[in-house]
Amino acid sequence: MNLDLGSLRSVIAAAEHGSFRQAAAALNLKQSALSRRVRHLEDQVGVSLFERSSGGVRLTPAGASMAQAARRLFEEIDDMIKASQLADRGEAGVFKVGFGTAVSASKVRSVLADHIRSFPEVAMQVTERSPAQLITALGSGDVDIAIMVGEARQHSGPSMSLxxxxxxxxxxxxxxxxxxxxxxxxxxxxxxxxxxxxxxxxxxxxxxxxxxxxxxxxxxxxxxxxxxxxxxxxxxxxxxxxxxxxxxxxxxxxxxxxxxxxxxxxxxxxTFSACWEEQNRNPALARFLDTLRQTHHPTTLT
Missing domain, CATH: 3.40.190.10 (Periplasmic binding protein-like II)
Structure with missing residues (x-):
């Protein structure tokens, strides 16, 4: 059964206004169009959703159940849209960071902590490996970015001095x-x-x-x-x-x-360096690189 989202919105609007006419005005529809939507939905599910009278409309128990479920559905749809927009901006999703054992005691800890606080919807996965293993992990996609000591001499792709x-x-x-x-x-x-x-x-x-x-x-x-x-x-x-x-x-x-x-x-x-693969299109990587460029350009600890 394919339920039309427009019909569900019509049910919610009619329930809130207690009137097909007012609900239609709120949705910028003709009253007849809204009435047809509701009637079609009732035919699909085989139950009456509203009690109709000259004074307006009121949800039946079945209608109240459907309206409640429809509200939850639209909340989930809104959350889904927001999550996809955040992911597209690199503010959500999964981001895999690799760094060497020598880096674990360095400034990288505060860098990662700051990024996690700034983008709490990003699930950061951290891996500690040797430089050679990190280069391999970049190529296989096991990590999105590697932070290591010195220049990334073993890496042929893009890199950044930190x-x-x-x-x-x-x-x-x-x-x-x-x-x-x-x-x-x-x-x-x-x-x-x-x-x-x-x-x-x-x-x-x-x-x-x-x-x-x-x-x-x-x-x-x-x-x-x-x-x-x-x-x-x-x-x-x-x-x-x-x-x-x-x-x-x-x-x-x-x-x-x-x-x-x-x-x-x-x-x-x-100097510490970050390196990554040019073909990696993870928006969370792009967002982290922006953070590095803006706040962690080459500098000397004091």
Whole structure:
């Protein structure tokens, strides 16, 4: 049975006005047209919806039930239309974000939280993976956007540079350099660095080599298959020094001191990047990219 939405609206209007004439005027219809709609609907369902009299019309019990159901139906239709409009604007729907383990302690947490508060109808799904896995996930559609450390060198599609963070040295509180507020890279040339093999170990390793490597003199770097938290635990024990992002200074290690590293060019930084696939037409992705462009353009944490 195909019920005409116009007939249902006519039933609701007649119930509210208690008159076919007034209901027709409210719907900008002729009274005869409205009456035919209601009569056709009654014929379809096989029940009388109104008690008719010279004083107007009144819903029968069957009519009251139908009018109540029709109101719920139109509310659902309104909600459906609103949801589709929100989804088209990227203000609703599903949005899948991927980021690396090193990013989890960075500014990305506040970025995602702000976006969720601004667009509560967007169902955000968050995945934490390695950079290589994130690039694969972008291609397969498992994530809409990937936020990672450094430039998105492995990604051939579009990308955006975001904020940058200062690099700090992590030292045991017993280390002589821990008493200095700022450390020069040259002060670390005889140290043994301990890094995690996990993200962002490679970027930090490359940074150390750029700053300290010289012909015939390569800095000592050990990389462990352990988390950055485990690395800081070993630094606390006084075995090595390490380097990290400034955001890691929020972690509580009572025996670790974080000190900014500088050279003649000033503090060292690493930039975070976002990358995505050009063919991804998810409106929620477009909305998030707008947010990044407007409020998280490249900047240095202070």
């Amino acid at each position: 904020w940058s963070e200062r690099i700090v040295a992590a030292l045991s509180s017993r280390h002589p350099l821990s008493n200095s507020e700022v450390i020069d890279w040259s002060d670390l040339k005889d140290e043994t660095f301990l890094l995690s093999q996990w993200d962002p170990g490679l970027d930090l390793r490359n940074l150390i080599l750029r700053k300290l490597a010289a012909p015939g003199d390569t800095p000592r770097i050990e990389t462990w298959d352990a988390s950055n938290e485990k690395v800081l635990g070993m630094v606390e024990a006084g075995l090595h020094v390490s380097v990290h992002f400034e955001s890691w200074t929020s972690l509580a290690y009572t025996g670790v001191r974080f000190r900014e590293i500088r050279d003649a060019s000033g503090p060292s930084h690493i």
